[in-house]
Amino acid sequence: MSFLELQNITKIYPNGTKAVNETSLNIDNGEFVVFVGPSGCGKSTLLRMIAGLEDITSGEISLDGNIINNIDPSERDVAMVFQNYALYPHMSVFNNMSYGLKNRGISKDEIKNKVNDVAKLLEIDQLLIRKPSVLSGGQRQRVAMGRAIVRNPKIFLFDEPLSNLDAKLRNQMRLEIKKLQRQMGVTSIFVTHDQTEAMTLGDRIVVINNGVVEQVGTPKEIYSKPNTKFVAEFIGSPQMNLFQCKIENGFAKISDMQINLNNSLNIQDACIGVRPDDILISDQGEYSSSANLVEYLGSDMIIYSSVGGQEFSCKLSSKINLKAGDNFKFNISPSVLHIFDNTSGQRV
Amino acid sequence: MKIKPLEILSHIILILGVLLMVLPIWFSFATSTHDNVSIITEGMKFFLGESFSQNYNEVLNEKGGWSEEVTAARMFINSFIMALGIATLKVVISAMSAYALVYFRFKLAVPIFWLIFITLLVPLEVRIFPSYKIVSDLGLTNTYTGLILPLVASATATFFFRQFYKTIPDELLESAKLDGANSWRFFIDFLLPLSKTMLAAMFIFMFVYGYSQYLWPLIMTTDEKYWTVVMGMKIIFTENYEGVALPRTGERFAYIILSMLPPVLVVVILQRWFIKGLIQTEK
Numbered sequence: 300m301s302f303l304e305l306q307n308i309t310k311i312y313p314n315g316t317k318a319v320n321e322t323s324l325n326i327d328n329g330e331f332v333v334f335v336g337p338s339g340c341g342k343s344t345l346l347r348m349i350a351g352l353e354d355i356t357s358g359e360i361s362l363d364g365n366i367i368n369n370i371d372p373s374e375r376d377v378a379m380v381f382q383n384y385a386l387y388p389h390m391s392v393f394n395n396m397s398y399g400l401k402n403r404g405i406s407k408d409e410i411k412n413k414v415n416d417v418a419k420l421l422e423i424d425q426l427l428i429r430k431p432s433v434l435s436g437g438q439r440q441r442v443a444m445g446r447a448i449v450r451n452p453k454i455f456l457f458d459e460p461l462s463n464l465d466a467k468l469r470n471q472m473r474l475e476i477k478k479l480q481r482q483m484g485v486t487s488i489f490v491t492h493d494q495t496e497a498m499t500l501g502d503r504i505v506v507i508n509n510g511v512v513e514q515v516g517t518p519k520e521i522y523s524k525p526n527t528k529f530v531a532e533f534i535g536s537p538q539m540n541l542f543q544c545k546i547e548n549g550f551a552k553i554s555d556m557q558i559n560l561n562n563s564l565n566i567q568d569a570c571i572g573v574r575p576d577d578i579l580i581s582d583q584g585e586y587s588s589s590a591n592l593v594e595y596l597g598s599d600m601i602i603y604s605s606v607g608g609q610e611f612s613c614k615l616s617s618k619i620n621l622k623a624g625d626n627f628k629f630n631i632s633p634s635v636l637h638i639f640d641n642t643s644g645q646r647v
Numbered sequence: 648m649k650i651k652p653l654e655i656l657s658h659i660i661l662i663l664g665v666l667l668m669v670l671p672i673w674f675s676f677a678t679s680t681h682d683n684v685s686i687i688t689e690g691m692k693f694f695l696g697e698s699f700s701q702n703y704n705e706v707l708n709e710k711g712g713w714s715e716e717v718t719a720a721r722m723f724i725n726s727f728i729m730a731l732g733i734a735t736l737k738v739v740i741s742a743m744s745a746y747a748l749v750y751f752r753f754k755l756a757v758p759i760f761w762l763i764f765i766t767l768l769v770p771l772e773v774r775i776f777p778s779y780k781i782v783s784d785l786g787l788t789n790t791y792t793g794l795i796l797p798l799v800a801s802a803t804a805t806f807f808f809r810q811f812y813k814t815i816p817d818e819l820l821e822s823a824k825l826d827g828a829n830s831w832r833f834f835i836d837f838l839l840p841l842s843k844t845m846l847a848a849m850f851i852f853m854f855v856y857g858y859s860q861y862l863w864p865l866i867m868t869t870d871e872k873y874w875t876v877v878m879g880m881k882i883i884f885t886e887n888y889e890g891v892a893l894p895r896t897g898e899r900f901a902y903i904i905l906s907m908l909p910p911v912l913v914v915v916i917l918q919r920w921f922i923k924g925l926i927q928t929e930k
Contacts, residue, residue, distance in 0.1 A: 372821075385821065389840040398836075
């Protein structure tokens with residue numbers, strides 16, 4: 300039995316919206332799982348149901364062997380870090396961190412020790428007497444983490460905690476969260492809409508769309524073998540190129556471009572995907588096109604082009620000399636292609 | 648630094664405004680320090696006189712009324728108790744009912760809120776007979792309870808607290824829940840401290856409201872022991888000794904000046920929070 304088990308979880312809001320649909324998921328002890336998906340896909344709702352902040356319409360959640368559906372949030376032994384941190388504005392950092400412990404009737408000396416230890420760990424021990432309003436974004440983030448850590452919960456829940464920070468700080472905090480989680484080994488669930496965060500943080504990623512789990516797997520599995528068209532598009536930056544096409548006897552036809560798939564598939568309405576960095580530009584290339592736009596990113600550059608009216612991008616080293624308007628030749632190896640059936644959206 | 652003409656003009660307007668507010672009070676105070684003969688012969692005074700201690704001493708300690716038992720000091724105490732009771736209970740009750748309306752999403756919360764709000768249209772003066780009937784049936788005439796209780800519900804304060812609570816982010820409640828705070832703890836540990844500027848502002852408003860009540864104590868009290876300052880203003884030092892003695896204008900001015908002090912004190916003490924409460928909410 301897994302540490303955290305979700306069984307056929309469904310959430311229907313009073314107004315009839317189905318936020319989460321028949322979701323089942325198992326999470327092991329110590330695992331770092333990331334829920335990722337576009338806004339409004341139900342990932343936060345799922346997290347909030349685990350925390351106990353939303354009622355479960357049907358299904359069962361069990362944590363550490365106990366069904367927690369009807370257990371009060373405070374007794375579930377979960378800690379949550381909110382998007383806006385939800386620090387208590389009228390309390391000092393120390394009181395913010397100790398409030399939960401105080402409510403559990405832990406002795407004053409013990410609270411003091413625990414808070415001091417965690418504050419040292421997060422390097423906020425100088426800030427304990429300050430109020431949240433005078434802290435910077437990064438410091439608030441740390442306090443919010445500290446408040447969760449100090450309670451020593453069975454599971455950490457993060458609800459997009461990095462989205463209020465600027466890009467540099469976000470990367471730094473991302474690393475720190477990862478390190479802390481490794482160090483403490485506490486099971487964690489992290490909700491985000493940012494696929495980079497998901498890829499870098501998670502031991503496993505759960506891609507959610509429209510209240511349904513599209514795919515669960517390690518970052519590598521999800522990147523290299525997306526199960527559905529949605530996952531293929533959502534994970535990876537720049538986005539995977541998707542070509543609408545017709546497959547006949549193992550040949551994909553994209554207007555006048557034909558790609559040999561080395562199989563014997565026949566699909567009327569298909570879609571083939573290829574990652575921008577899997578398009579190889581070379582003078583001996585089989586196909587040709589012209590660059591509409593070139594984006595220079597330092598070590599890399601991205602070329603935007605189109606074939607038969609379908610736009611695509613390729614990512615290549617910026618050492619190659621290519622300007623907007625230039626013609627170029629390229630190759631696509633059949634082994635890097637992802638083939639999807641357009642009607643079902645599933646991988647073939 | 649060069650001063651612009653517009654700035655001078657606006658300062659002149661401001662100074663005029665200040666004079667308009669302060670001069671009547673100053674005249675009253677200056678007049679209250681003169682003896683009655685000079686007031687009657689010379690009218691209102693601008694400069695201080697020499698009867699300060701005599702006048703104020705008489706005001707505070709002379710027994711007046713028909714029974715010759717009640718002193719002004721007694722009336723101050725009565726008014727203070729009444730205003731304090733009304734303000735405290737109004738703030739506490741409004742804060743709690745707003746909490747119920749905002750956070751316990753029971754079915755009829757919205758209609759109930761509007762019902763409370765509508766009571767603004769029915770001030771005490773309109774419902775004074777039924778109110779009096781109830782209070783007298785309960786045997787509460789001539790008691791502090793009777794003076795305070797019918798005035799402790801406040802739609803205005805409930806409305807302000809409701810609006811304030813609605814601005815508090817839901818995450819705060821959720822975070823508190825995860826930290827093991829029940830609804831009572833959330834009210835005490837979060838809402839009250841967060842709304843302390845609001846509490847102070849409401850307390851001032853309600854204190855002044857309670858202090859300046861006239862009609863209710865007038866019909867509620869037959870026993871002079873329960874007279875309040877505002878009632879006394881009409882009654883005290885008006886006896887004319889059958890036209891023999893001089894009108895006691897000096898004492899009456901002293902009484903007016905004294906009657907202003909308690910509300911002024913409350914405002915001065917609480918104004919630091921009061922101003923904050925009006926112009927900003929603590930983030």
